[in-house]
Amino acid sequence: MDELWKLGIMLLIAVILGYAGVVLSIILGPKRPNKEKLEPYESGVRPGKWPRGRLAVKYFLVAVIFLIFDVEAILLFPWALHVNDLRIIAAFEGGFFILVLLVGYVYAWAKGAIKWL
Amino acid sequence: MNFVKDIYLIQPELVLSIGVLVSLLVDIVSTKSTKFLVPIFSLIALSITAFFVLTNFYNEGEAFKMLSITSLSRAFDIAILLGAAITTLLAWDREGEHHFLVLSATLGAMVLVKSISFISFILSLELFSFAVIGQIALSKDLAGTGAALKFFILSVIASSFIILGAALLYGIFGTFYFPKIFLETSFKPIFQAKPLFFIISFILIFVGLAFKISAVPFHFWTPDVFRGAHSSVAGFIATVSKASAFGFLVNFLYIIFGNVPYLWGEILIWLGAITMLVGNLAALGENDIKRMLGYSTIAHAGYILVAFGIGTDTSIGAAIFYLIVYTLMTLGAFAVVNSIGENNSSLENYKGLSKNNGIQAFLLLIFMVSLAGIPPTAGFVGKFYLFSEVIKSGEYALAIWAFLNGVISAFYYIRPVFYAYGREPKYEVKSALNPAIMLAFIVGFVGILYLGLAPSALLDFISSAFTH
């Protein structure tokens, strides 16, 4: 509780540092804009089309799978804190949980949901 | 930290959960030519689970502080497993994932009927709803996707009502565990102190459950979803979803609100009376057999709600008997729809059915007669026991009301049969009769005639759940 202010100071420094880079470059940097410079940076490639086109549905699949395993990771976090005191029982309990999701992972793999092309 | 007793109590659920996982592995290894392995495995898993349910029928107790395993809940399990097995037969040639989703929805339903904690209740409800939404959406057409979206949005709203109600109860009592809430309401005057929030939470949770049962003000989704979904999925929603929601209603009403029966007894009876009338009247004007069956399930939910509202042991027993009979005859009717064709559900296609598709026309006759409650079918026996319970409780007006509703329902149930036998064929209907559908027909036909002629065995079995 009382250590929370340390976290606050860290956050504050992070925010200041983050903004400092942007603000300082606006203040100090030379500004000679031309058409090339004002275009969005696309790793050196010229942007070819309007950026907000429709995305293929496979991006969603990746997002859904990511979200589900994200939730799994979060649910496993409190479990991981207890593996040391409960040992074999915790191993069984968490093992079953992981096993169930592992079957889902194997399924997604076998059906080519993770394969990109 | 001793879970051995708990695990012993939930053997059927454990077996089914392993079946869920293995069914997925079977789906992975099966190729296009061995696709039939998945439904076969699914049936095996369901029958092993049913075997465990029957052998553990009289093992009662509380497991994991979340499940109350009673013979009553096991009786609901039988209705659930029966519905799941017949829908697996109807969906024989669908994707392997469909059968996986049927098994997981069954697992959710079995946990749901035993939940005595809001945590397991909401989780199993979500498991069930997600699996059903997946089943609907697996149809490859626009109608199926639309039905899935409709069902998804409405079930999410229903779930949010339930969660809000559960949160309110947690705010009052500081626990999710039903028996503890029961204790609080019996000894402490806390219910008198905060009746408003208690009643609001009752209404919120009940609204969510009424959506699942499709009781009247929340029934509008039923015919639309039934029309868009594959007939096996529609049958699954009509039977398994209802059985699980009714099973949970027993826990919910008798444990949490067990000390305030005046709050819900009358509500259930009125709701049931209105539900059966609305369902029956709306079905009269339907020209699509799937939508008609949707309204018919609403009407049947009304009959069962009335039995729950009376609330004696025998009336609940009659309701479970009716639920099993209803599962058989509704799924039988959906099997006929499935065999005639998913897209031929307009009643026009049923004209002159007896000329080209004699088997289907005859089975349509049997199932419709049973749904209408005409002897010697099981539908008559089920209605007879239900109505005699109503009379026994002294609600004569209600009994007459329910009887009149049965008479109204006969009109729309007999119409397809009349079309099938009395009219000339209008369209050429190509029906499919694979072995799986034949098996579903046989199960429905034999079950309905057997329970219609010799109902005492099942009735004794159900009443033994109360008296053993």
Added chain:
Amino acid sequence: MNLLDILTYVFALTAILGAFTVVMHPNPLYSALGLLLNFFSLAVLYMLLKSPLLSLIQIIVYSGGIVVFFLFVVMLLNLRSPQSDRDFSFKGIFALIFFLLLAIFSIFGIITFNLQPLQPAYMSAKVIGKYMLTDGLFAFELSSFVLLVAIIAAVALVKKEESK
């Protein structure tokens, strides 16, 4: 008023600001970013309420996953020209009534229940983990099945799209 109180109010304000951006901004992409601001501020508020695990979930699942998902949906709908729906129609009035009802309900609830802050000992990750492995074990295992169904349904539906 100490530092923590000030922080609470600052982040409560940014949470409301983010929520307003979600509702009011004409460009749906900025609305999604407003949602991100809202989620992040809520995470800070959870931390200030001494509930670190909830705060972690808020950042990892909501800010990291859900907002990305929202952005994908915005992209899929392909809203090229900003859609503005500013007429004060039935929808707006309905939302306002619902909001007012909810606000009255919450305030009334807080007064009747005389809510006390939960002890920090109840909300640490260790305590929640202990609950998940003992009393809540069944729910823990059941949740894995809910996640499994979600994976399979998603993969099966998208697979259908590709095989067409």
